[in-house]
Amino acid sequence: xxxxxxxxxxxxxxxxxxxxxxxxxxxxxxxxxxxxxxxxxxxxxxxxxxxxxxxxxxxxxxxxxxxxxxxxxxxxxxxxxxxxxxxxxxxxxxxxxxxxxxxxxxxxxxxxxxxxxxxxxxxxxxxxxxxxxxxxxxxxxxxxxxxxxxxxxxxxxxxxxxxxxxxxxxxxxxxxxxxxxxxxxxxxxxxxxxxxxxxxxxxxxxxxxxxxxxxxxxxxxxxxxxxxxxxxxxxxxxxxxxxxxxxxxxxxxxxxxxx
Amino acid sequence: xxxxxxxxxxxxxxxxxxxxxxxxxxxxxxxxxxxxxxxxxxxxxxxxxxxxxxxxxxxxxxxxxxxxxxxxxxxxxxxxxxxxxxxxxxxxxxxxxxxxxxxxxxxxxxxxxxxxxxxxxxxxxxxxxxxxxxxxxxxxxxxxxxxxxxxxxxxxxxxxxxxxxxxxxxxxxxxxxxxxxxxxxxxxxxxxxxxxxxxxxxxxxxxxxxxxxxxxxxxxxxxxxxxxxxxxxxxxxxxxxxxxxxxxxxxxxxxxxxxxxxxxxxxxxxxxxxxxxxxxxxxxxxxxxxxxxxxxxxxxxx
Numbered sequence: 001x002x003x004x005x006x007x008x009x010x011x012x013x014x015x016x017x018x019x020x021x022x023x024x025x026x027x028x029x030x031x032x033x034x035x036x037x038x039x040x041x042x043x044x045x046x047x048x049x050x051x052x053x054x055x056x057x058x059x060x061x062x063x064x065x066x067x068x069x070x071x072x073x074x075x076x077x078x079x080x081x082x083x084x085x086x087x088x089x090x091x092x093x094x095x096x097x098x099x100x101x102x103x104x105x106x107x108x109x110x111x112x113x114x115x116x117x118x119x120x121x122x123x124x125x126x127x128x129x130x131x132x133x134x135x136x137x138x139x140x141x142x143x144x145x146x147x148x149x150x151x152x153x154x155x156x157x158x159x160x161x162x163x164x165x166x167x168x169x170x171x172x173x174x175x176x177x178x179x180x181x182x183x184x185x186x187x188x189x190x191x192x193x194x195x196x197x198x199x200x201x202x203x204x205x206x207x208x209x210x211x212x213x214x215x216x217x218x219x220x221x222x223x224x225x226x227x228x229x230x231x232x233x234x235x236x237x238x239x240x241x242x243x244x245x246x247x248x249x250x251x252x253x254x255x256x257x258x259x
Numbered sequence: 260x261x262x263x264x265x266x267x268x269x270x271x272x273x274x275x276x277x278x279x280x281x282x283x284x285x286x287x288x289x290x291x292x293x294x295x296x297x298x299x300x301x302x303x304x305x306x307x308x309x310x311x312x313x314x315x316x317x318x319x320x321x322x323x324x325x326x327x328x329x330x331x332x333x334x335x336x337x338x339x340x341x342x343x344x345x346x347x348x349x350x351x352x353x354x355x356x357x358x359x360x361x362x363x364x365x366x367x368x369x370x371x372x373x374x375x376x377x378x379x380x381x382x383x384x385x386x387x388x389x390x391x392x393x394x395x396x397x398x399x400x401x402x403x404x405x406x407x408x409x410x411x412x413x414x415x416x417x418x419x420x421x422x423x424x425x426x427x428x429x430x431x432x433x434x435x436x437x438x439x440x441x442x443x444x445x446x447x448x449x450x451x452x453x454x455x456x457x458x459x460x461x462x463x464x465x466x467x468x469x470x471x472x473x474x475x476x477x478x479x480x481x482x483x484x485x486x487x488x489x490x491x492x493x494x495x496x497x498x499x500x501x502x503x504x505x506x507x508x509x510x511x512x513x514x515x516x517x518x519x520x521x522x523x524x525x526x527x528x529x530x531x532x533x534x535x536x537x538x539x540x541x542x543x544x545x546x547x548x549x550x551x552x553x554x555x556x557x558x559x560x561x
Binding site: 093095184187188191206207210213227229230233234236237240241243244247248250251252254255 | 265266269270272273274276277280281283284285287288290291294295330331333334
């Protein structure tokens with residue numbers, strides 16, 4: 001029984017590959033090659049920073065687009081094609097199906113991110129002619145991006161359990177933008193001197209997934225060290241948040257009338 | 260497990276466990292916040308220092324973007340000023356981007372001009388940047404007399420260039436809709452330079468015309484310090500009268516009250532009783548919030 005999510009995940013990954021989702025890597029490769037050649041020619045004095053900033057931003061953006069647009073369609077597509085009914089007719093629990101779909105997309109994103117990271121290191125190698133030990137911070141930044149994508153994916157899947165792909169996209173994007181600006185929402189409340197508003201904005205701040213926790217792109221580009229404690233804390237934060245949303249999604253999906 | 264009971268269990272688990280998980284994120288988020296605050300991981304540096312580039316990228320939504328930048332500028336100023344750190348200097352580029360995105364955002368010029376110019380701890384202590392921002396505002400909004408008035412105020416108060424101050428007040432007075440007294444005001448500044456009466460008039464006008472509460476509070480702070488200086492001048496005269504009558508200086512405000520030289524025990528605007536030196540010179544209680552501001556204002560008059 002426990003292997004069911006594994007098989008669903010593997011199948012989801014294979015399906016993504018068949019759907020040529022990984023073709024975005026070609027575009028990423030072109031962007032990185034173009035940037036590396038251009039930066040090398042212009043010699044701005046901050047070639048390293050430009051390549052890291054551009055590479056990590058592209059990895060984050062490409063991943064976000066994939067996480068949201070594929071995530072919102074994962075469950076909906078199975079219902080539309082009526083393939084879900086044949087899967088659920090077998091000894092497969094709905095939560096297992098959902099968990100499998102989630103981890104399958106996560107695997108796709110991880111492979112995609114890993115390949116893009118390899119591309120980023122190649123571009124760095126082209127520009128600097130060597131890879132320094134300090135460049136390992138890029139891997140921490142990539143890991144944080146992956147945690148962020150895992151959070152966005154679980155939100156997309158949660159909304160897709162009870163809504164249409166269009167609305168799920170809007171909800172997920174909305175939560176993502178609000179999560180990025182969570183600290184601004186809290187600070188705006190603090191400026192009002194209105195106790196109720198301060199409480200509401202503070203609660204919103206702690207309830208929203210705080211995506212700025214994972215943004216270390218600028219620090220990485222400047223070569224600032226990322227404390228290992230933050231790696232542990234961000235991992236715990238993402239794991240708890242994902243567990244909560246996945247549990248809520250399973251409850252919603254299990255109680256949904258699919259007839 | 261039957262499907263119905265599985266559904267029930269999942270629903271109950273979700274209701275019980277999800278809130279607990281979300282609550283457990285609170286201490287974790289606090290720790291992450293503290294960790295990030297103690298490092299350079301997320302600096303407040305501006306992503307875009309070129310307002311022009313940002314305007315081109317805003318796809319026609321530059322005024323909305325300006326509002327967002329303006330909100331950030333206010334938050335940034337409040338946050339860094341209260342912590343008294345050097346990064347408050349970045350207020351100038353933030354305001355520059357804001358006003359490039361929306362050149363008609365008058366409040367940004369007025370707020371920025373005054374607080375960039377004001378001395379620390381009230382402002383950034385860079386009158387040159389305040390002047391530059393207001394000149395940019397005047398170029399974009401030539402019909403707004405408030406901006407020229409604020410420029411005059413900075414020249415008068417912070418730069419102490421009374422010729423330029425008089426010129427700015429004169430230019431402000433020439434704009435349609437500006438008050439009549441501005442030209443007389445310009446003439447007085449040109450003739451006399453600094454005077455307390457004019458300072459009081461200027462800050463009273465700054466208070467009247469400000470729409471931003473922080474600007475109003477700043478003007479009140481100056482007005483209150485100027486009133487304290489007036490009080491001290493009067494108390495000096497009363498102290499001399501006391502010495503003439505009793506052959507020694509007064510030791511306290513209560514003594515002046517008992518001698519019926521004042522109708523109430525004299526207190527500063529913050530409610531602290533004025534103190535007297537052994538030679539009868541009145542001064543503000545060092546514990547009073549007025550003390551620091553009065554020191555600044557009196558050094559300006561010297």
